[in-house]
Amino acid sequence: MPTRCLYVALVVLVTIADVVLSQAPITWPDPRHFKISLERDDGLTVTATWQVEEYCHQNKRLEFKAFATGPDGLKINNEPPYHYRNENNRIIELKSRSAKYIVTGTTKTLFDPRQITVNLTVVSGVESEDYLPDLKLLKFHLPQKYLHDLPDYFVNTATIQKDSTFELDPPQDVYGKLTLVSPEKASLVLKFRPPASHPELINSFTFEFSNQNEKIIYKIKNDGVNTSIDERHIITRSHLIHVQENPGIALEIFPQNNFTYPGNYTVTVYTNDAWQNKHIIPIIMPNFVTLTPRDSKIEVREHSATLSWGEPHLFGSSCNYLASAKPIGDKGITLSASTSSRSVDFNNLSPATEYNFILKTTCSTGKSIITALGTRKTGPREPGMVRNLRIRVVKAGVIELSWDPPQFMEGDSHIYNFACKHHHADDRHSGQTPNTTVTIENVASGTFFCVVSTTSSVKGHKERRGHECDAVSVYVPSNLISSIPTVSIKRKSKTVIDLKIEIEEESGIIGVTVGVDPYLLFSFYIETISNPIKITNLKNSNIKVERKGLTNFLLTHLTEDKTYAVTVTYIFFASEEVKNTYIITPDCGEEDQNHTMKLSFVIIFAIILFALVVGISIWQYKKWRSKNGSPLLGYVLQI
Structure with a gap:
């Protein structure tokens, strides 16, 4: 009886990407989940997405940024506010057509606060030809019945015996869905796409995990063959074909053993009983900080602070907290407080001091985690009085006021307030200056009094004004004969x-x-x-x-x-x-x-x-002095 040969079609998937010889590591967040799409309507609108919670529902995306860098090196949409279609995407409007752009996505998550960055390349829409300046993209709607029998791929045909040793490609696009079950362990579900091989040649997919050497065989059964309802890793060939035809559908396998995190593992995947055509895919379990309190807040009021936080993922345990306020550079007092609640108050913090607020979480599992909640600066101190206030007459009608700054000014921003006036008069001269010297002009004759105070400030807090120093005065004469000593x-x-x-x-x-x-x-x-x-x-x-x-x-x-x-x-x-x-x-x-x-x-x-002084000569003064003797000094002082 002649050997019967089965004629099958080898399906070759044509893509615009480079050929991938090995698959990317499985981790969370997964850089492969950063995706971009270019709208066909204008060829200039890029939509960027990065799914996080879909692959670990306990995790949360804390930050997601996306921007494009053009051929000129300029960045587009580098800073918020962003253009949203929804909370999961970012919209980037490219500047020019037929240009190559690098789209960069960055994200931070609750369990892994590191910033993860991914770069993808996109080419903006092609410009229309000069002879067709009004060229527009036409849209057609074809009924589904005309598209149903069209091939999904370009097809090449060859003849292969059914019992051939030809090795098929391994499963494709393998990624993981993670569920944390304790502060140390997580369960894993792997999702994958079947290769673009003829379904009649595919009998099984094998997954070998380095974690406790677990091996799972995903079997393909012909339609009509009874399968055990207890076996989750069995599908029919018709379902396999359905998955191959629909890119949005993936198959799942469920390892029995949990994975300890952090840790590095591998899964080896292959189709049928392949020996050579295998993929060894790393599984990277980051150091998920599950005991980190969520939604922490710091509220600073002058010289006090209130810390509050949400409950961490407890996994059935209970936790106590030790909160600390530590000055940067040890330039202030350190305070700490223990609590079983989720808030704590700190009073009498050092003024004008940068503080690190730290929270230590200790749970009944015996594991502790230290979390840096943030840095804040307390309000300004009450400024001291200026020292060595001095006043002098510079020239007719001009006064100079100077002083030394108060002590203990570190940490504050300072400005000085001066106020001057004549005795029993309303001609007030006042103002503010960052300097320690001020010149006041248009001062009338008479006794001129001045005081100075200091205002200290810290960004985000109310200003504080200190006490005025003791007043100083100077007599501004209507005339002087020569210079003051x-x-x-x-x-x-x-x-x-x-x-x-x-x-x-x-x-x-x-x-x-x-x-x-x-x-x-x-x-x-x-x-x-x-x-x-x-x-x-x-x-x-x-x-x-x-x-x-x-x-x-x-x-x-x-x-x-x-x-x-x-x-x-x-x-x-x-x-x-x-x-x-x-x-x-x-x-x-x-x-x-x-x-x-x-x-x-x-x-x-x-x-x-002037007439009076000219009328009295120095000779007359000396003559009068010789007759009256030294008591002149007392006489003049009495005047």
């Missing part, structure tokens, strides 16, 4: 101050009064060092004055860590006075503190006083 105040130690006043010749100054408010007042004549010093102690002060030169003095026996206001008053001829005030503050351990304030300006005479 340079005043040097140097702290020799915590209890000694060196005061030096450098007065130029022909300055018009005849006497000086120095006050250390409210403890001491002394006056002196500047013509010669032999002139006596008039010293008045106030409030039983122990402060001593020691003269080191004509206008150089040592102030001793000061109280440590006390702030002093030093007022220098210059007495001119014609009973004109100029008063300057300097605030001297302790400097927290430093032995020397040098405050050099140079005061020089020119005052223009008013017409009436």
Whole structure:
């Protein structure tokens, strides 16, 4: 009897992709599930999707971004807001036709917070020919009965004996659906597509798992043959043909053994009893952090914070939590609290400090996980007062105000508020500056008072304004004969101050009064060092004055860590006075503190006083001085 040969058709699948010699690893999220499609209508609209929960229903996609990079290197839709058709896709509008674009997708998931990135290539729609500028794509609707018998693939025919040793291709497009059953183990379902071989040649698919060496044979039975209802891995040949004809349908196998995660495994797949034509596919189980609390929130209010979170996947267990607030760089206090609830409050956090908020979850299974919830900065501290506030007359009608910044400013942004006015007047001069010096113009004559305060701020919080420092004042004269002297105040130690006043010749100054408010007042004549010093102690002060030169003095026996206001008053001829005030503050351990304030300006005479000064000559003054002697100083000071 002649050997009967079975003539079959070998089906060759034609695709636009390169030939794949081995299959991609199975993992979650799977980069193969990032898909793009180009709309035929315009050839410029790309829809990008990345399914996550479909392949592990307990997982959640936390972030999904997609953008295209054109041939010019520019990115399209690189940042939100995105154009959505639904929450699972991103729409990218390409810029030009007949161009190659690289579409990049990135995603983060609940169980694997790493950022996964995939690149795919797409070519935008082809431009119409010049001679057909209005070319449009025509759409046709054909009844299904005309398409039913059309071949799904290009077909080549060959003759193969039914008992041939020819090896068919292994199962294709193998991917996994995962279900976590405990904090360490997961069950797996594999989905796959049959190869594009003739169904009459396919008898079985074999899957060999490295996990406990489990082997599953997926059998193909002819129609009409009874199968056991207990066997999930058996289908009829007609069902196999149906799956081959419908790309959206996949077959499933169910391994009996669970997989421990994290871990690396393999599954070897082949058709029938193939020895050579096999695929060895890696199965990569990432380190799914299942005990991570979900939907965590951090709410910071000035110097307090509230942490809250959702319950993790417990798998029947219960958990306790240890929450911690740790300052970055250890520049503040650390707080922690244990709780069985899902929220905790922290009070009295360090101001203007960047904090890391950390949560340690310990469940009854004995496993613990540490989660970094996020970083936040607390509100600003109450700023201290500025130090060493100084005021001086620069020239007629112009005042300069300067100061040293307050201590402990680290972490805050600062701005200074100044306010000045004349006594019993409404001509207020005020403003804000980030600097420690401000110049005020158009100041009328008279005693001019100024105060300064500090406002500190931290982004996202309310500003805080500190207390005003002690006021300083200066007398703005209507005219001056020459420049105001340079005043040097140097702290020799915590209890000694060196005061030096450098007065130029022909300055018009005849006497000086120095006050250390409210403890001491002394006056002196500047013509010669032999002139006596008039010293008045106030409030039983122990402060001593020691003269080191004509206008150089040592102030001793000061109280440590006390702030002093030093007022220098210059007495001119014609009973004109100029008063300057300097605030001297302790400097927290430093032995020397040098405050050099140079005061020089020119005052223009008013017409009436100018006539008065010109009318009195220096010769007349000396003659009057020789007759009346040294009591002139007291007389002038009384004026």
